[in-house]
Amino acid sequence: MADAGVPRETPAPIEAEPAAAASLFGDGIEQARRFTRALAEHGEERGLIGPLELPRLWTRHVLNSVIAAPLFPAGGRVGDVGSGAGLPGILLAIARPDVQWVLIEPMERRVAWLSEQVGDLGLRNVEVVRARAEEWREGAVLDAVTARAVSVLRSLLPLTAPLVRDGGELIFLKGQNAQAEIEAATKQFRRFHVVDARVEVLGEGVLSEPTRALRARISRSPR
Numbered sequence: 001m002a003d004a005g006v007p008r009e010t011p012a013p014i015e016a017e018p019a020a021a022a023s024l025f026g027d028g029i030e031q032a033r034r035f036t037r038a039l040a041e042h043g044e045e046r047g048l049i050g051p052l053e054l055p056r057l058w059t060r061h062v063l064n065s066v067i068a069a070p071l072f073p074a075g076g077r078v079g080d081v082g083s084g085a086g087l088p089g090i091l092l093a094i095a096r097p098d099v100q101w102v103l104i105e106p107m108e109r110r111v112a113w114l115s116e117q118v119g120d121l122g123l124r125n126v127e128v129v130r131a132r133a134e135e136w137r138e139g140a141v142l143d144a145v146t147a148r149a150v151s152v153l154r155s156l157l158p159l160t161a162p163l164v165r166d167g168g169e170l171i172f173l174k175g176q177n178a179q180a181e182i183e184a185a186t187k188q189f190r191r192f193h194v195v196d197a198r199v200e201v202l203g204e205g206v207l208s209e210p211t212r213a214l215r216a217r218i219s220r221s222p223r
Helices: 021-040 053-064 090-095 108-121 154-164 179-185 184-192
Strands: 077-081 101-105 128-129 142-146 164-174 194-202 211-218
Touching: 021 053, 021 090, 021 108, 021 194, 053 090, 077 090, 077 154, 090 108, 090 128, 108 128, 128 164, 142 154, 154 164, 154 184, 164 194, 179 194, 179 211, 184 194
Parallel strands: 077 101, 077 142, 101 128, 142 164
Antiparallel strands: 164 211, 194 211
């Protein structure tokens, strides 16, 4: 029984859906709304998001993820390493049904969440794999790999570059220090055959908080 003298905490209100959401998700907007509601209702209790995220769930997480959707190759197979709550993998799969997505996540409770969402949303273009990136057994077969809030670039490259085919791309969602991460990863670029690294700012004039995409290409063929 609750102590009558202790006031109950009022849950933070979920952020209202921004006007840009419908255009960014297109035909998938209802799926995006369902996923966002589920994350708002169960994300904190399941250890997927922090208690302060609800008032900025759409802008900081949902739209911040989906704004990168046009960057991925049509008909490709793309890995999301450390998919966690499905940010960005689930949201990208909603926005890009023409791409096959592989959500790679080692933690059982997060894999359970991802699998539930794939089923509930009817996403036929998503495969959930419980594994660490370094446990990937298919080799360098993916057309691209993405990651969001996983690690700094010099630590992320050894986990992701070996999964990508020659000529494929790394597309990481990063913060304001993205350029500095490129400058700190020179040795890893050479070791893992990464070329043409650059930062692109996405969503200016559309989102209140633009996203930075750190993009690079895998080139194992001799020049």
